[in-house]
Amino acid sequence: MNIRKGIVTRFHSNTLELMDLENGEKITAFLRGKFKLQKITPIVGDYIEYSIENNTAKIENILPRKNLLYRPKIANVDQTILVTCLKSPKVDYLTIDKFLIQVEKNNLDCIIVLNKVDLLEKNEIKNFLDIYSPLYPVVLTSAKKNIGIEKIKPYLKNKISTFAGMSGVGKSSLLNAINPGLKLKVGEISEKSQRGKHTTTYTELLKFDFGGFVADTPGFAAFDVYKFKPDELQNYFVELKEHSIYCGFNDCVHINEPHCAVKEAVENNEISEIRYRNYLKIYNEIEEFTKKTRRKRWK
Ligand SMILES: Nc1nc2c(ncn2[C@@H]2O[C@H](COP(=O)(O)OP(=O)(O)OP(=O)(O)O)[C@@H](O)[C@H]2O)c(=O)[nH]1
Numbered sequence: 001m002n003i004r005k006g007i008v009t010r011f012h013s014n015t016l017e018l019m020d021l022e023n024g025e026k027i028t029a030f031l032r033g034k035f036k037l038q039k040i041t042p043i044v045g046d047y048i049e050y051s052i053e054n055n056t057a058k059i060e061n062i063l064p065r066k067n068l069l070y071r072p073k074i075a076n077v078d079q080t081i082l083v084t085c086l087k088s089p090k091v092d093y094l095t096i097d098k099f100l101i102q103v104e105k106n107n108l109d110c111i112i113v114l115n116k117v118d119l120l121e122k123n124e125i126k127n128f129l130d131i132y133s134p135l136y137p138v139v140l141t142s143a144k145k146n147i148g149i150e151k152i153k154p155y156l157k158n159k160i161s162t163f164a165g166m167s168g169v170g171k172s173s174l175l176n177a178i179n180p181g182l183k184l185k186v187g188e189i190s191e192k193s194q195r196g197k198h199t200t201t202y203t204e205l206l207k208f209d210f211g212g213f214v215a216d217t218p219g220f221a222a223f224d225v226y227k228f229k230p231d232e233l234q235n236y237f238v239e240l241k242e243h244s245i246y247c248g249f250n251d252c253v254h255i256n257e258p259h260c261a262v263k264e265a266v267e268n269n270e271i272s273e274i275r276y277r278n279y280l281k282i283y284n285e286i287e288e289f290t291k292k293t294r295r296k297r298w299k
Pocket residue numbers: 115116117118119141142143144145165166167168169170171172173174186189190218
Protein backbone atom coordinates (compact mmCIF):
# COMPACT_ATOMS: atom_id res chain seq x y z
CA MET A 1 0.00 0.00 0.00
CA ASN A 2 1.31 3.42 -0.94
CA ILE A 3 1.13 5.67 2.11
CA ARG A 4 1.29 9.43 1.53
CA LYS A 5 1.35 12.39 3.90
CA GLY A 6 -1.18 15.21 3.94
CA ILE A 7 -2.71 17.92 6.07
CA VAL A 8 -6.43 18.22 6.80
CA THR A 9 -7.69 21.54 5.41
CA ARG A 10 -11.46 21.19 5.69
CA PHE A 11 -14.40 19.16 6.92
CA HIS A 12 -17.59 18.04 5.25
CA SER A 13 -20.13 15.85 7.00
CA ASN A 14 -18.26 12.55 6.79
CA THR A 15 -15.49 13.31 4.37
CA LEU A 16 -12.61 15.67 4.72
CA GLU A 17 -10.41 17.62 2.42
CA LEU A 18 -6.70 17.27 2.66
CA MET A 19 -3.72 18.61 0.82
CA ASP A 20 -0.90 16.29 -0.15
CA LEU A 21 2.23 17.63 1.51
CA GLU A 22 4.51 16.75 -1.40
CA ASN A 23 2.62 17.83 -4.49
CA GLY A 24 0.01 20.20 -3.02
CA GLU A 25 -2.86 18.25 -4.59
CA LYS A 26 -6.29 18.74 -2.98
CA ILE A 27 -7.97 15.43 -2.18
CA THR A 28 -11.29 14.41 -0.68
CA ALA A 29 -10.74 11.52 1.71
CA PHE A 30 -12.84 9.16 3.81
CA LEU A 31 -12.24 8.08 7.36
CA ARG A 32 -11.65 4.42 7.97
CA GLY A 33 -14.23 2.76 10.19
CA LYS A 34 -11.63 2.11 12.89
CA PHE A 35 -11.50 5.83 13.72
CA LYS A 36 -15.25 6.00 14.23
CA LEU A 37 -15.17 2.94 16.46
CA GLN A 38 -12.39 4.50 18.52
CA LYS A 39 -14.25 7.85 18.46
CA ILE A 40 -11.22 9.57 17.03
CA THR A 41 -11.92 12.50 14.76
CA PRO A 42 -9.21 14.23 12.84
CA ILE A 43 -9.49 18.00 12.85
CA VAL A 44 -8.33 20.79 10.60
CA GLY A 45 -4.56 21.19 10.82
CA ASP A 46 -3.93 17.50 11.56
CA TYR A 47 -1.06 15.91 9.73
CA ILE A 48 -2.27 12.54 8.48
CA GLU A 49 -1.18 9.53 6.44
CA TYR A 50 -3.49 8.41 3.69
CA SER A 51 -3.69 5.76 1.02
CA ILE A 52 -5.46 5.55 -2.32
CA GLU A 53 -7.28 2.35 -3.28
CA ASN A 54 -9.59 2.12 -6.30
CA ASN A 55 -9.44 5.89 -6.71
CA THR A 56 -10.63 6.46 -3.14
CA ALA A 57 -8.47 8.22 -0.59
CA LYS A 58 -8.64 6.89 2.96
CA ILE A 59 -7.12 8.26 6.13
CA GLU A 60 -4.83 5.65 7.65
CA ASN A 61 -3.22 7.47 10.56
CA ILE A 62 -3.49 10.74 12.40
CA LEU A 63 -0.03 11.91 13.44
CA PRO A 64 0.53 13.23 16.98
CA ARG A 65 -0.62 16.82 17.48
CA LYS A 66 1.78 19.56 18.57
CA ASN A 67 -1.14 21.52 20.05
CA LEU A 68 -4.88 22.05 19.77
CA LEU A 69 -6.71 25.38 19.76
CA TYR A 70 -10.42 25.47 20.53
CA ARG A 71 -11.47 28.77 19.00
CA PRO A 72 -11.21 28.14 16.12
CA LYS A 73 -10.78 24.40 16.50
CA ILE A 74 -7.50 23.70 14.79
CA ALA A 75 -4.43 21.56 15.39
CA ASN A 76 -0.72 22.21 14.99
CA VAL A 77 -0.85 26.00 14.93
CA ASP A 78 2.67 27.43 14.84
CA GLN A 79 1.94 31.07 15.50
CA THR A 80 -0.52 33.90 15.81
CA ILE A 81 -0.28 37.07 13.79
CA LEU A 82 -1.76 39.65 16.14
CA VAL A 83 -3.04 42.45 13.97
CA THR A 84 -3.85 45.79 15.49
CA CYS A 85 -4.16 49.43 14.58
CA LEU A 86 -4.33 52.40 16.94
CA LYS A 87 -6.91 54.55 15.15
CA SER A 88 -10.10 53.81 13.25
CA PRO A 89 -11.01 51.78 15.20
CA LYS A 90 -9.25 53.05 18.32
CA VAL A 91 -7.48 50.14 19.99
CA ASP A 92 -5.89 50.67 23.38
CA TYR A 93 -2.84 48.94 24.78
CA LEU A 94 -4.99 47.12 27.35
CA THR A 95 -6.85 45.33 24.56
CA ILE A 96 -3.59 44.42 22.85
CA ASP A 97 -2.22 43.04 26.12
CA LYS A 98 -5.36 40.94 26.61
CA PHE A 99 -4.84 39.38 23.19
CA LEU A 100 -1.20 38.72 24.08
CA ILE A 101 -2.30 36.93 27.25
CA GLN A 102 -4.34 34.54 25.12
CA VAL A 103 -1.41 33.98 22.81
CA GLU A 104 0.96 33.25 25.69
CA LYS A 105 -1.57 31.07 27.47
CA ASN A 106 -1.74 28.91 24.36
CA ASN A 107 2.03 28.86 24.17
CA LEU A 108 2.11 30.20 20.63
CA ASP A 109 4.73 32.26 18.88
CA CYS A 110 3.45 35.71 18.05
CA ILE A 111 4.18 38.39 15.50
CA ILE A 112 2.54 41.76 16.03
CA VAL A 113 1.41 43.64 12.94
CA LEU A 114 0.66 47.32 13.47
CA ASN A 115 -1.61 48.09 10.51
CA LYS A 116 -3.00 51.43 9.29
CA VAL A 117 0.32 53.21 9.85
CA ASP A 118 -0.88 55.62 7.16
CA LEU A 119 -3.11 57.14 9.86
CA LEU A 120 -0.35 57.55 12.45
CA GLU A 121 2.19 60.21 13.39
CA LYS A 122 5.84 59.22 13.76
CA ASN A 123 5.77 59.56 17.55
CA GLU A 124 2.69 57.29 17.84
CA ILE A 125 4.55 54.59 15.94
CA LYS A 126 7.64 55.14 18.07
CA ASN A 127 5.68 54.77 21.33
CA PHE A 128 4.21 51.52 20.08
CA LEU A 129 7.60 50.16 19.03
CA ASP A 130 9.16 51.18 22.36
CA ILE A 131 6.62 49.02 24.20
CA TYR A 132 6.26 45.98 21.98
CA SER A 133 9.35 45.54 19.82
CA PRO A 134 11.54 44.38 22.77
CA LEU A 135 8.93 41.64 23.37
CA TYR A 136 7.77 40.41 19.97
CA PRO A 137 8.69 40.91 16.33
CA VAL A 138 6.67 43.92 15.12
CA VAL A 139 5.87 44.62 11.48
CA LEU A 140 4.50 48.03 10.45
CA THR A 141 1.99 47.90 7.61
CA SER A 142 -0.66 49.69 5.69
CA ALA A 143 -2.86 47.35 3.69
CA LYS A 144 -4.38 50.42 2.08
CA LYS A 145 -1.08 51.99 0.96
CA ASN A 146 0.62 48.64 0.37
CA ILE A 147 3.33 49.29 2.96
CA GLY A 148 5.19 46.51 4.76
CA ILE A 149 3.30 43.63 3.13
CA GLU A 150 6.47 41.92 1.87
CA LYS A 151 7.90 41.97 5.41
CA ILE A 152 5.11 39.73 6.75
CA LYS A 153 5.56 37.00 4.16
CA PRO A 154 8.79 35.44 5.53
CA TYR A 155 7.04 34.93 8.89
CA LEU A 156 4.12 33.12 7.25
CA LYS A 157 6.10 30.92 4.89
CA ASN A 158 5.73 27.18 5.56
CA LYS A 159 3.95 27.71 8.89
CA ILE A 160 0.37 27.29 10.09
CA SER A 161 -0.82 30.71 11.30
CA THR A 162 -3.94 32.19 12.76
CA PHE A 163 -4.74 35.88 12.51
CA ALA A 164 -6.13 37.56 15.61
CA GLY A 165 -7.14 41.09 16.47
CA MET A 166 -10.13 43.30 17.01
CA SER A 167 -12.81 43.67 14.38
CA GLY A 168 -11.95 46.29 11.77
CA VAL A 169 -8.17 46.44 12.29
CA GLY A 170 -7.62 45.12 8.76
CA LYS A 171 -7.03 41.36 9.04
CA SER A 172 -8.89 40.53 5.81
CA SER A 173 -7.39 43.49 3.97
CA LEU A 174 -3.90 42.36 4.96
CA LEU A 175 -4.50 38.76 3.92
CA ASN A 176 -5.80 39.92 0.56
CA ALA A 177 -2.76 42.15 0.11
CA ILE A 178 -0.41 39.32 1.12
CA ASN A 179 -2.00 36.79 -1.21
CA PRO A 180 -4.55 38.23 -3.63
CA GLY A 181 -7.29 35.74 -4.39
CA LEU A 182 -7.04 33.95 -1.06
CA LYS A 183 -10.59 32.85 -0.38
CA LEU A 184 -11.89 34.47 2.79
CA LYS A 185 -15.26 33.90 4.28
CA VAL A 186 -15.25 37.31 5.93
CA GLY A 187 -18.98 37.71 6.53
CA GLU A 188 -19.28 34.31 8.19
CA ILE A 189 -16.50 35.06 10.62
CA SER A 190 -18.26 37.33 13.05
CA GLU A 191 -21.44 35.27 12.85
CA LYS A 192 -19.54 32.16 13.85
CA SER A 193 -17.72 33.72 16.77
CA GLN A 194 -20.91 35.12 18.27
CA ARG A 195 -22.47 31.70 18.69
CA GLY A 196 -22.69 30.10 22.12
CA LYS A 197 -19.35 29.48 23.72
CA HIS A 198 -19.76 25.73 23.73
CA THR A 199 -20.22 25.52 19.99
CA THR A 200 -17.09 24.28 18.37
CA THR A 201 -16.73 25.81 14.97
CA TYR A 202 -14.66 24.28 12.26
CA THR A 203 -12.41 26.41 10.27
CA GLU A 204 -10.73 25.99 6.94
CA LEU A 205 -7.03 26.22 6.20
CA LEU A 206 -6.14 28.39 3.22
CA LYS A 207 -2.82 27.91 1.45
CA PHE A 208 -0.53 30.81 0.61
CA ASP A 209 0.93 30.68 -2.91
CA PHE A 210 4.40 31.04 -1.35
CA GLY A 211 3.87 28.15 1.10
CA GLY A 212 2.20 27.96 4.49
CA PHE A 213 -1.36 27.96 5.72
CA VAL A 214 -3.68 30.40 7.46
CA ALA A 215 -6.96 29.69 9.22
CA ASP A 216 -9.93 31.48 7.64
CA THR A 217 -11.41 32.37 11.03
CA PRO A 218 -9.66 34.71 13.45
CA GLY A 219 -8.33 33.27 16.69
CA PHE A 220 -9.40 34.21 20.21
CA ALA A 221 -12.69 35.83 19.25
CA ALA A 222 -13.92 35.99 22.84
CA PHE A 223 -11.85 36.93 25.83
CA ASP A 224 -11.64 34.30 28.49
CA VAL A 225 -8.73 35.72 30.42
CA TYR A 226 -10.53 35.10 33.68
CA LYS A 227 -10.37 31.36 33.66
CA PHE A 228 -7.23 31.28 35.74
CA LYS A 229 -6.06 32.54 39.11
CA PRO A 230 -4.60 36.06 39.42
CA ASP A 231 -1.16 34.80 40.40
CA GLU A 232 -0.94 32.90 37.12
CA LEU A 233 -1.23 36.14 35.13
CA GLN A 234 2.46 37.05 35.38
CA ASN A 235 3.33 33.99 33.28
CA TYR A 236 1.56 35.58 30.31
CA PHE A 237 3.54 38.84 30.42
CA VAL A 238 6.83 37.68 28.93
CA GLU A 239 8.97 40.42 30.47
CA LEU A 240 7.44 39.99 33.95
CA LYS A 241 8.08 36.29 33.83
CA GLU A 242 11.68 36.96 32.86
CA HIS A 243 12.34 39.36 35.74
CA SER A 244 10.28 37.54 38.38
CA ILE A 245 12.96 34.93 39.00
CA TYR A 246 15.00 37.64 40.74
CA CYS A 247 12.20 38.66 43.14
CA GLY A 248 12.80 38.20 46.88
CA PHE A 249 9.78 35.99 47.32
CA ASN A 250 9.05 32.94 45.22
CA ASP A 251 5.35 33.72 45.15
CA CYS A 252 5.79 37.42 44.44
CA VAL A 253 2.95 38.87 42.35
CA HIS A 254 4.82 42.18 41.97
CA ILE A 255 2.30 44.43 43.66
CA ASN A 256 3.11 45.12 47.33
CA GLU A 257 6.00 42.79 48.02
CA PRO A 258 9.42 44.12 49.05
CA HIS A 259 12.53 43.15 47.02
CA CYS A 260 10.47 42.88 43.85
CA ALA A 261 12.66 42.71 40.74
CA VAL A 262 9.71 43.51 38.51
CA LYS A 263 8.90 46.79 40.27
CA GLU A 264 12.60 47.68 40.17
CA ALA A 265 12.68 46.99 36.44
CA VAL A 266 9.67 49.27 35.95
CA GLU A 267 11.43 52.04 37.87
CA ASN A 268 14.57 51.58 35.74
CA ASN A 269 12.51 51.66 32.53
CA GLU A 270 13.47 48.10 31.72
CA ILE A 271 9.81 47.13 31.82
CA SER A 272 7.27 49.43 30.19
CA GLU A 273 5.18 51.25 32.75
CA ILE A 274 2.14 50.96 30.47
CA ARG A 275 2.48 47.18 30.36
CA TYR A 276 2.97 47.02 34.14
CA ARG A 277 -0.14 49.15 34.73
CA ASN A 278 -2.13 46.88 32.41
CA TYR A 279 -0.86 43.91 34.39
CA LEU A 280 -2.21 45.51 37.59
CA LYS A 281 -5.54 46.32 35.93
CA ILE A 282 -6.05 42.81 34.60
CA TYR A 283 -4.85 41.32 37.91
CA ASN A 284 -7.59 43.29 39.70
CA GLU A 285 -10.18 42.31 37.11
CA ILE A 286 -9.37 38.65 37.59
CA GLU A 287 -9.46 39.00 41.37
CA GLU A 288 -12.88 40.71 41.23
CA PHE A 289 -14.17 38.08 38.85
CA THR A 290 -12.93 35.23 41.05
CA LYS A 291 -14.60 36.79 44.10
CA LYS A 292 -17.89 37.23 42.27
CA THR A 293 -18.06 33.66 40.98
CA ARG A 294 -17.11 32.33 44.42
CA ARG A 295 -19.93 34.32 46.06
CA LYS A 296 -22.39 32.99 43.51
CA ARG A 297 -21.41 29.42 44.22
CA TRP A 298 -22.13 29.84 47.94
CA LYS A 299 -25.60 31.30 47.45
N1 LIG B 1 -6.53 53.75 6.47
C1 LIG B 1 -6.43 52.42 6.38
N2 LIG B 1 -7.54 51.67 6.33
C2 LIG B 1 -7.42 50.32 6.26
C3 LIG B 1 -6.15 49.69 6.23
N3 LIG B 1 -6.34 48.35 6.19
C4 LIG B 1 -7.68 48.16 6.19
N4 LIG B 1 -8.34 49.34 6.22
C5 LIG B 1 -9.81 49.53 6.25
O1 LIG B 1 -10.30 49.10 7.51
C6 LIG B 1 -11.61 48.54 7.36
C7 LIG B 1 -11.66 47.15 8.01
O2 LIG B 1 -10.80 46.26 7.32
P1 LIG B 1 -11.00 44.66 7.34
O3 LIG B 1 -9.89 44.09 6.54
O4 LIG B 1 -12.38 44.31 6.96
O5 LIG B 1 -10.81 44.39 8.89
P2 LIG B 1 -10.91 42.97 9.67
O6 LIG B 1 -9.90 43.02 10.77
O7 LIG B 1 -10.81 41.84 8.72
O8 LIG B 1 -12.37 43.07 10.30
P3 LIG B 1 -13.32 41.84 10.79
O9 LIG B 1 -13.63 41.02 9.58
O10 LIG B 1 -14.53 42.57 11.33
O11 LIG B 1 -12.60 41.09 11.87
C8 LIG B 1 -11.89 48.51 5.87
O12 LIG B 1 -12.72 49.59 5.55
C9 LIG B 1 -10.51 48.66 5.23
O13 LIG B 1 -10.58 49.28 3.97
C10 LIG B 1 -4.97 50.51 6.28
O14 LIG B 1 -3.84 50.07 6.26
N5 LIG B 1 -5.19 51.88 6.35
